[in-house]
Amino acid sequence: MTISLMPAGAEMVGPTPKSVLSVGAILGEGPIWVARDAALWFVDIKGHCVHRFDPALNVARSWTTPGQVGWIVPTADGMFAVGLQSGIHRFDPASASFRLLHAPEAHLPGNRLNDATVAPDGALWFGSMDDAEKADSGHIYRLHQGTCVNVGLPPVSITNGPALSPDGRTLYHTDTLGRHIWRTTLDADGAIGETSLFTTIEDGAGYPDGPTVDAEGCLWTGLFGGWAVRRYDPAGTLIREIRFPVANITKIAFGGDDLSVAYATTARKGLDMTALTEQPLAGDLFAFDPGVAGLPGHVATI
Template sequence: MWDLGCELGEGALWSSLDEAVWFVDIKKRQIHRFRDDERRSWQAPEQVGFVLPAADGTWIAGLQSGLSRFDPESGLFDRLVPPDDHGSSQRLNDGYVDFDGRLWFGSMNDSEAPGGGKLYRLLSDGTCRVLDAPYTIPNGPAMSPDGRTFYHTETSERVIYAFDVAADGALSNRRPFVRIARAGAFPDGPLVDAEGCLWTALFGGWGLERYSPRGELIDYIRLPVPNVTKAAFGGPDLSTLYVTTARLHMSPAARAAHPLAGGLFRLETEVPGLPLNQIRQGL
């Protein structure tokens, strides 16, 4: 859909308010918006891991140093809060808003040094709390349709974890949900569809895998590029998947052989996804 050559395309989401796909290029420090009749980009002041909508009509960006409010009209960023103990060598990586409007996000060491990352939640008082650690490359999170199971990915270990979620957002009973068996594939951004099945993008795995709520592999969709990073259900009936990809870690020869790497892709699905939630707590 858009051959823009992202170095590290990530964070795809569908906004029904403007009928557009939003996503980021972490390494090029860019935010992108795609509509069939418009393509627009903004430059961020730092590496940007995600951008998500808030209920007050603004957007929240996960920059390298912490959370910022982003205004698409002016292109300006207004810093909100850095996570506790968030050092200059770290950056925010991926984010998710649950059904109660709570923002969850991960951090990692920018060099991908082992154990440098954490899972955070933005609290109602505007501070950030660590919910799980350590991580090397955290991705997600995502949540089951009933809001009782929480999924979070440790890309470097090729595992997606499941947790039980209490009404107050507390996590417990961490256990492996899926260990990726596909050769050369690392799980990246996850998402859950209306049937409660979990999809995961596969960095180095040439596509997406879909797992049942019991962790059984039930589908694989191949794309024409090796590094698939995140997908979002969109369109009027939420049955279109928009997929971000990356060129990161590809050699010059591999980039030449796969020129569509880093582009935005679209495909149709039989099962729809879940609507995007807006941030309603902590702002």
């Protein structure tokens, strides 16, 4: 088992993240760079909102969603899929319309969808969680060309990720309350193989939130309540930590023409008035130079 203590030689001093969009998100999440739009999309789960940020023009637009929204990904038909509490919906920004496609957990009304990624083959991998953050009712699913399956990983209260290695053969998935990040091998057809512990976040460092993998195969994770994002090499060794002026960092995404800008979503959730006064930028979208490029995104064929 790997414990995430900062090793000798790991970089503690890094770039200073800057707020690039003030949205005051209650629970900002799911940032994703969509190349066809040259824009970053992300959600505010508790604010029931989808946001689009165009950094070249420095403009943003928002859409209200019919319920809690955990993630947004582009689809092969030029539209988007969003993970609402009621299931996966097709989202058309032009008409601001939502149409239900799949309801994988209609039998679990206390659950909601929480995070997602798209594989090189167009498969959508996503997780669910107990909205009350108590029961171990969160599962990992794979949706591809109309077929949605629970992949059979052990349930946890709050799933985060999944994220995929550059070759698409390793699936990283997070048990947030347990502070564990796991890795599971994948066959070429997406069938799961052996699961092992990738790393554990130590007490006092926050909770691992959304994971993202860069072009060098290293994994980044936001730390909810930890004031930082961290980067781990493929062996699970902590090699970098970047500190933020806000406590709750949820996830990063690589964007820009060369995918060399890191965008980070943050959250106001759980902060009292004193904390909010001390963290006026909580809930904003941040950007920083990660010193490495990200992986090209994919469109979902669902």
